[in-house]
Amino acid sequence: MYFSSVLWLQALWASLTWAMQHYPSEYGHYDVCKSLVRSDEGIVWEYMACQPESTDMTKYLKVRLDPPDSTCGESPEKFCAMGNPYMCNNECDASTPELAHPTDLMFDFEGRNPSTFWQSITWKNYPRPLQVNITLSWNKTIELTDNIAITFESGRPEKMILEKSLDYGRTWQPYQFYAADCLDAFRMEPKSVKDLSHHTVLDIICTEEYSTGYAAHAKTISFEIKDRFAIFAGPRLHNMASLYSQLDTTKNLRDFFTVTDLRIRLLRPATGATFVDEQNLARYFYAISDIKIHGRCKCNLHANTCVFDNNKLSCECEHNTTGPDCGRCRKNYQGRPWSPGSYLTIPKGTANICTPSISSIGIAPKSPLPSVSSGLTANHKRECHCNIYGSAHDRCKDTGWCECKEGATGPKCDDCLRGYFWHRGCQPNVCDNELQRCQNGGICHRNMRCECAAPYTGILCEKLKCEKESGGCGTRNGQGAVSRSQGLALTALLGALLLTAF
Structure with a gap:
């Protein structure tokens, strides 16, 4: 009886193992990071790449307005009806819940219904520009997986910029420009994402597709993530293996879809006419009923779960990695340099696990110097000659490694991770000809600035000069x-x- 039960359990385990190997979840999302398989050494763990499932990321963000008093209703004011811009007896009043339009109505569940929306102050100070920055922050790197969609209840802005940050809002880069007239607004020729190719997928464009005036059926502005995916995966994203192969082998392509913050810069409201009606300035304002942002925590393919605890997102790291993004090896698992996981070989991917350090398994290095495990003297620990610009301290940690500042890497923190360049420490790239390429024939100079061709200007040479x-x-x-x-x-x-x- 005992032996038959054991045989039955073994058969069941073999069946489950086979099923896990042969029925993986959809490409790009791995439900598990390891599985037990039979080998010549017996039953062993087989590690694979993994990442969290894509989800609605608006549940985890914080929103900030600039200027902070941009929401209507601090002083009650009248505004015009959405469908009839000459019926101006609606009221916004922050002190009355039924008449208030706070920022959280951009993300509430009822926001799927346009009866609730955030609303700005009206253009009562015309001709001064009515400009509002909406900053969305996660305090965590996330990877976008679907189109960003912003639904307006006020008519879509005639001039707007979507920007991204990779360093928690310290620096910003344009993602896409939106205008009723791109040349007039931003000195850029209008383009569509459908105009992009394998070689120009990272180009920053200005589109005129979403900037019409009042239109009941046209309320949404999009940033087309899936159309960029389709450049590699085909029109219906049927060849995801090709996309993941490109993400693995094309330098900085994944970083294009990675952000820590997004910023919506509303620069000019919908006017719906050639001239601004100065007698009815209550017609002009911004109102947003819904923002959709789908993505996943960036865990460098070293975690399949991301938890939200104490108002903070963090990866539950596998493969002996640690850090908010699983971006380094755990203590005593630095037997080889850390590396992100790989989508290849598809569909299970390669884990690139961190291996135990020599010292942690009790093998002394072939060197006259004492090993870490044999006990470095205090002099040997506080004397690693850590780079003063790249390291948080001038002495080693107890592990014998220098503690690097953001962007720095290497035993002495004297090298930079991808996306950074060295200038008295590691600074984020302004340009690198791949992730943030200089536009319109500009040339990237030492990753610090774009040298633009004569007619162009801007951080990335994205604008025409007006002479x-x-x-x-x-x-x-x-x-x-x-x-x-x-x-x-x-x-x-x-x-x-x-x-x-x-």
């Missing part, structure tokens, strides 16, 4: 003709003069 002596740059040929909005205004004025004349 007075050339008559401005309001047209695509730079010859000083009027912009689209100016052209409409002149046409209307000419029509009025002709009617007067006749």
Whole structure:
């Protein structure tokens, strides 16, 4: 009886092991980081790459407005109805819950219904610009997995920028520009994501697709993550293996979809007309009923679970790794340099586990110097010659390693991780010709700045210069003709003069 039970359990375990190996979950998400398999050495652990499942990331963010008093209702004010901009008897009042429009209504469950929304103050200070920055922070690196969608209840802005940060809001990079007239607003030719290719997938574009005025059926502005995925995986994302292969082998492609913060810069509200109606400025404001952001914690393919505890996201690291992003080996597991997991070989991936240090398994290194396990003297520990710019301290930790500052790596913290360059320590790249490429023929100089071709300017040479002596740059040929909005205004004025004349 005993032996038959053992045989039955062994058979059951073999079946489960086979099932785990042959029925993995969808490409890119691994439910487990290891499984027991039979080998010549008996039953052993087989490690594989893993990552958390994609989820709604708005549940974990913090929102901040700049200027902080941009939400309507601190002083009760009237505003015009969404469908009828001349019916201006609606009221915003922060002291009355039914009339308040705070920022959390951009993310509440009822926000899927446009009856609840955040709303800004009106454009009562026209002609001063009505500009609001909405900063979304996770205090954690996350990887975007689906389109960002922002639903407006006020008409979509005529001018807006979506920006990203990879260093918790210290520096910002443009993700995409939005305008009713890209050339007039940002000195950029309008493009669509569908215009991008394998070689230009990281380009920063300005699109005119989402910046119309009042339109009941057109409320959403998107940042098209899936369309960029489709460049590698096909129109219906049917070839995800190709995408994951590119993410593994194309330097910095994954970093393009990685953020710690997002910032929505609202620069000009929808006017719905050629001229701003100065007699009805309560028509103009921003209102957002919903923001959708799907992604996952970045765990470097070393964790399949990300927990939210004490208002903070963190990876539950496997493979003998540790840190918020599983970005380093655990103590006594530094037998080889840390490396992120790999999507290859698909579908299980390669774990790249951290191995035990020589000292932790009791084998002394072939060197006349004492090993860490044999007990470094205090002099040998506080004397590792840690780089003063790259290290948090000038002496070693108890492990015999230097404690590196953000972006630094190496035994003495004198080298930089990808995405950083050395300048009295490791500084985030402004440009590197791959992750943040200089646009319009610009050349990246020492990762610190883009040297732009003559007609262009901006951090990444993304804008055309306006030179007075050339008559401005309001047209695509730079010859000083009027912009689209100016052209409409002149046409209307000419029509009025002709009617007067006749």
